[in-house]
Amino acid sequence: MWLLGLVLMLGAAAASPGTYKLKGYPCCPHSQPWQAAVYKGVTFSCGATLIARRWVLTAAHCNNSPINVRLGKYNLNTPECTETYKAVEKTIIHPGYNYTSHEHDLMLVKLKTPVTYNRFIEPLGLATHCVQPGEACLVSGWGSTLNAPGDVPVILYCANVTILSREQCSAAYPGSVKDTMVCAAMKNGGTESCEGDSGGPLVCDGRLQGLVSWGDVPCITTMKPGVYVNVCKYYEWIRYMIQHY
Numbered sequence: 325m326w327l328l329g330l331v332l333m334l335g336a337a338a339a340s341p342g343t344y345k346l347k348g349y350p351c352c353p354h355s356q357p358w359q360a361a362v363y364k365g366v367t368f369s370c371g372a373t374l375i376a377r378r379w380v381l382t383a384a385h386c387n388n389s390p391i392n393v394r395l396g397k398y399n400l401n402t403p404e405c406t407e408t409y410k411a412v413e414k415t416i417i418h419p420g421y422n423y424t425s426h427e428h429d430l431m432l433v434k435l436k437t438p439v440t441y442n443r444f445i446e447p448l449g450l451a452t453h454c455v456q457p458g459e460a461c462l463v464s465g466w467g468s469t470l471n472a473p474g475d476v477p478v479i480l481y482c483a484n485v486t487i488l489s490r491e492q493c494s495a496a497y498p499g500s501v502k503d504t505m506v507c508a509a510m511k512n513g514g515t516e517s518c519e520g521d522s523g524g525p526l527v528c529d530g531r532l533q534g535l536v537s538w539g540d541v542p543c544i545t546t547m548k549p550g551v552y553v554n555v556c557k558y559y560e561w562i563r564y565m566i567q568h569y
Contacts, residue, residue, distance in 0.1 A: 356464045357396070377438040383535050385426075386431065390412070391433070392409065460486055505551050505552065507551055521536060534553055
């Protein structure tokens with residue numbers, strides 16, 4: 325098991341040496357207006373989600389200060405008139421975060437200035453109720469390709485996934501799945517796809533239900549699902565931090 329964002333892409337499969345076959349599908353341009361990209365300098369690092377005018381939410385293991393955030397992006401390699409660069413004022417890592425066990429793998433990022441909402445940049449509401457097994461969700465990101473770590477798809481990719489039961493998740497990762505985590509996989513078992521990049525959003529019924537956290541590698545051959553931070557478990561903590569910081 326390894327952090328998804330270090331080595332996974334949204335559905336990478338080696339067609340032949342030096343080539344890549346992307347599973348999932350390209351998101352419709354700007355169809356995920358809450359999608360944020362976290363950068364270290366000018367280098368893409370992680371996905372994130374805009375949840376308020378001055379706040380984005382990502383995975384704690386994406387903490388690689390100093391960071392900056394870009395919103396309204398679709399194509400990472402092309403300057404876009406829709407995009408906005410935001411400097412970061414502070415980051416708040418969940419106090420219970422454990423790098424080894426992946427517990428409480430979430431981090432709030434406060435922007436120095438508020439975001440101006442438009443049709444390319446909009447916040448996503450937090451899940452207040454936990455998702456149920458069998459529910460269909462969408463994950464998006466610019467995750468790394470497996471046979472060229474750090475090489476990312478140019479455009480934002482999406483994948484349709486299904487929430488698994490606690491029993492299915494625990495069977496895949498005995499002793500490792502906590503009640504603050506949720507698993508999701510492709511309907512065919514997830515053997516040909518990886519669900520996005522670290523910190524990126526898992527959207528269920530129009531709400532932010534999960535953050536890409538960890539999983540098994542290599543993703544193109546594993547039968548195991550991806551594991552996400554279960555955002556519904558942190559609703560009160562997130563709201564408190566936003567209101568008081």
